[in-house]
Amino acid sequence: MNVSDILFYFLSALAIGSAILVVISRSPIYSVLWLIVTFFAISGHYIMMNAQFLGIVNLIVYAGAIMVLFLFVIMLINLNTDAKPQKGKWLRLAGTVAGGCLLLVLVAALKNTEVKGMGVQVGTGDIGLINQLGKALFTEYVVPFEISSILFLSAMVGAVVIGKK
Amino acid sequence: MITLLAIDWLFILEKLILIVSIISISLVIAMYETYAERKVAAVMQDRRGPNRAGPFGILQPLADGLKLFMKEEIIPNTSNRFLFVLGPCMAMLTAMMTSAVIPWGGKIHFTLFGADRWVSLQIADINIGILYIFGVVSMGVYGIMIGGWASNNKFSLMAAMRGASQVISYELPMGLSLIALLMLTGSLKMSSIVGGQIDSWYNVLYQPLGFFIFLVCAFAECNRTPFDLPEAENELNFGYHQEYSSMKLGFYLFAEYINMFISSAVMVSLFWGGYDIPFIKDANLAEQIGYNWLAALQGLSMFIKIAIFIFAFMWVRWTIPRFRYDQLMNLGWKTLIPLSLFNMIITALVVLLREYGWRF
Numbered sequence: 001m002n003v004s005d006i007l008f009y010f011l012s013a014l015a016i017g018s019a020i021l022v023v024i025s026r027s028p029i030y031s032v033l034w035l036i037v038t039f040f041a042i043s044g045h046y047i048m049m050n051a052q053f054l055g056i057v058n059l060i061v062y063a064g065a066i067m068v069l070f071l072f073v074i075m076l077i078n079l080n081t082d083a084k085p086q087k088g089k090w091l092r093l094a095g096t097v098a099g100g101c102l103l104l105v106l107v108a109a110l111k112n113t114e115v116k117g118m119g120v121q122v123g124t125g126d127i128g129l130i131n132q133l134g135k136a137l138f139t140e141y142v143v144p145f146e147i148s149s150i151l152f153l154s155a156m157v158g159a160v161v162i163g164k165k
Numbered sequence: 166m167i168t169l170l171a172i173d174w175l176f177i178l179e180k181l182i183l184i185v186s187i188i189s190i191s192l193v194i195a196m197y198e199t200y201a202e203r204k205v206a207a208v209m210q211d212r213r214g215p216n217r218a219g220p221f222g223i224l225q226p227l228a229d230g231l232k233l234f235m236k237e238e239i240i241p242n243t244s245n246r247f248l249f250v251l252g253p254c255m256a257m258l259t260a261m262m263t264s265a266v267i268p269w270g271g272k273i274h275f276t277l278f279g280a281d282r283w284v285s286l287q288i289a290d291i292n293i294g295i296l297y298i299f300g301v302v303s304m305g306v307y308g309i310m311i312g313g314w315a316s317n318n319k320f321s322l323m324a325a326m327r328g329a330s331q332v333i334s335y336e337l338p339m340g341l342s343l344i345a346l347l348m349l350t351g352s353l354k355m356s357s358i359v360g361g362q363i364d365s366w367y368n369v370l371y372q373p374l375g376f377f378i379f380l381v382c383a384f385a386e387c388n389r390t391p392f393d394l395p396e397a398e399n400e401l402n403f404g405y406h407q408e409y410s411s412m413k414l415g416f417y418l419f420a421e422y423i424n425m426f427i428s429s430a431v432m433v434s435l436f437w438g439g440y441d442i443p444f445i446k447d448a449n450l451a452e453q454i455g456y457n458w459l460a461a462l463q464g465l466s467m468f469i470k471i472a473i474f475i476f477a478f479m480w481v482r483w484t485i486p487r488f489r490y491d492q493l494m495n496l497g498w499k500t501l502i503p504l505s506l507f508n509m510i511i512t513a514l515v516v517l518l519r520e521y522g523w524r525f
Contacts, residue, residue: 029248029314036307056296064303068310068329075314075322129292130353 004122007048015041028074032067039063051128175277179284187264187288195422196226198475205479233415241408244317252312253409253416259305260423266294266355267430270440270464271447274456286440286460287356294355295343298431299336302386305424306332309395312417313405325405327490328395332386334497339382341505342375345512346435359439364446369436374508376436378501383428385497388421390482394490429474433467440467 018037025031039062046055087095126132137145200215200223207214215222240249270286291297306329313325349371350358362368369376385392396404406417433439440463441447451459488496 033311052291052293053296056293056300059300060296060303064300064306065333068303068306068333071307071310071314072326072329075310076326 004048007044011041011044011048014038015045029071032070032074035070036063036067039067046128048122049128050122050126053130053133054128175282179282180288183284183286183288184265187269188261191261191264191423191426194426195419196230198422198425199229200226201475202479202482205476206483209480209483230415233412236411238411238413239408241317244408245315248311248315249408250413252308252315253406253413253420254308255311256305256308256420257416257423259301259308260420260427262301263298263424263427264430265289266291266297267427267434268356268359268439269467270460271451272456273460285356286464290354290356293353295347295353295358295435299340299343303333303336305386308417308420309405312409316405316408318408320402321405321407324395324402324407327401328388328405331388331392331394331493331497334494335382335385335392335501338378338497338501338505339386341502341509342372342378342382343435345375345505345509346372348509348512348516355434355439359434359441362438363441364448367436367438367441372436372508372512374504375512376432378505378508379432379436381496381501383432384478384481385493387424387428387478389425389478391485391488392493393487394493397487425475425478426471429471429478430467432474433470437470440464442466 015038018034018041021034022031022038025034039058043055043058043063046052046058127136203225204214204222206212215225218224218228240246265288268285268287268290273284273286275282275284309328309332310325313321313328316322346358346368347353349368350361352358352361358368388395394401396406406414409417442450442462443466447459447463450462454462
């Protein structure tokens with residue numbers, strides 16, 4: 001049990017715990033705040049795996065920008081009422097069965113993988129560093145990268161068009 | 166548990182001392198910024214400013230702090246208590262965290278238990294230094310938003326929205342102007358950005374437009390006049406901290422002054438050579454007076470540069486009136502972003518031309 005193992009288990013527990021709290025929080029504001037904590041834990045994992053750039057970009061983009069927009073929307077339409085729409089009995093049953101199936105599939109898929117029982121491999125690989133990532137994105141994966149940027153541009157244009165109406 | 170004890174405890178002790186001293190320095194500087202602000206305002210308006218507490222009124226910040234501590238603490242009845250307290254904490258925390266990657270001086274050298282130790286005056290020299298600052302600054306929005314929302318007051322909420330959208334909008338041109346700078350330095354590490362400027366030209370000479378854009382955005386990010394719409398107390402009510410009282414209000418106001426100090430430090434490090442002593446070859450000086458004295462002088466030079474920037478913040482505050490909100494947004498989105506894109510493209514072209522000539 002060295003420091004990196006302790007950190008790994010702490011971050012994992014934090015990520016899973018806060019992700020559960022995202023789902024079960026009654027107020028949507030708390031859900032968003034717990035989701036931010038989850039992003040922090042995931043960024044911690046990235047940093048432990050020597051992917052500092054990915055870690056900090058995860059924070060800047062998701063926690064710093066997208067979650068702020070979520071908060072904007074929730075605060076402005078005032079979703080703070082605790083009154084949750086009551087879901088029917090059958091809907092709950094269906095949800096439980098579906099979630100259980102997903103859990104089964106995940107456990108079956110991960111049961112025999114070789115990473116089972118291993119902690120994080122600290123400082124292995126350098127694909128998450130900015131030099132390596134930049135080279136990979138702009139040489140090997142340049143076409144998908146550019147196509148996805150066009151996708152973003154079209155989303156932006158669409159937002160402007162809708163906003164102008 | 167053997168490996169747990171195998172940490173370099175001396176290293177942790179060094180960093181701890183560094184962290185504590187930098188945080189206390191930022192707190193003291195923020196305290197005296199409030200004093201300096203009032204004195205500068207007084208000079209510009211031909212008044213005397215605070216002059217009762219102590220000689221020249223230098224105990225005024227202590228008196229102000231005491232007043233804030235002694236005031237009655239009111240938490241609105243309907244507000245969300247936990248988030249209400251979390252808001253100012255987040256504001257203060259994010260203001261403090263940014264100082265971790267800024268290099269404050271060269272290396273200090275001393276001998277301990279017969280072993281040579283070199284301690285660099287920087288808490289963490291991570292290879293994403295400047296992005297770390299960006300990440301923490303983008304977290305600063307939550308202090309504003311959570312506080313404004315938890316106050317359960319529509320004016321606070323509207324002011325929080327104003328503040329948050331302003332900070333988010335001005336992060337974009339700030340980042341774009343930074344990309345042009347990073348093309349020149351080729352590194353995100355703060356120590357190598359500063360190191361490239363030591364004994365050579367400062368980055369501001371290569372990136373004057375980028376520096377100007379960064380400066381304007383820094384004003385907006387710190388919510389300083391001309392962009393202090395989140396707390397336009399005479400036109401638009403008071404702002405996201407309207408329901409706050411006592412030291413919680415003090416935290417919000419104090420965080421603004423710490424932000425001012427840190428953003429000055431960031432600008433000095435990125436564009437004005439950081440801790441480099443201007444007009445003098447630092448390496449030659451080190452041979453004459455030793456590394457420890459050099460580090461002290463470098464720290465002094467850094468703080469003088471920072472003080473000039475802080476004065477500029479105050480100078481602008483007492484000179485330029487506040488923008489209207491639509492003017493603020495127009496300036497950000499329609500002027501600064503195109504300008505910084507232009508700056509980025511020109512810089513990219515020049516960098517390519519210098520590297521490959523006309524045949525790229």
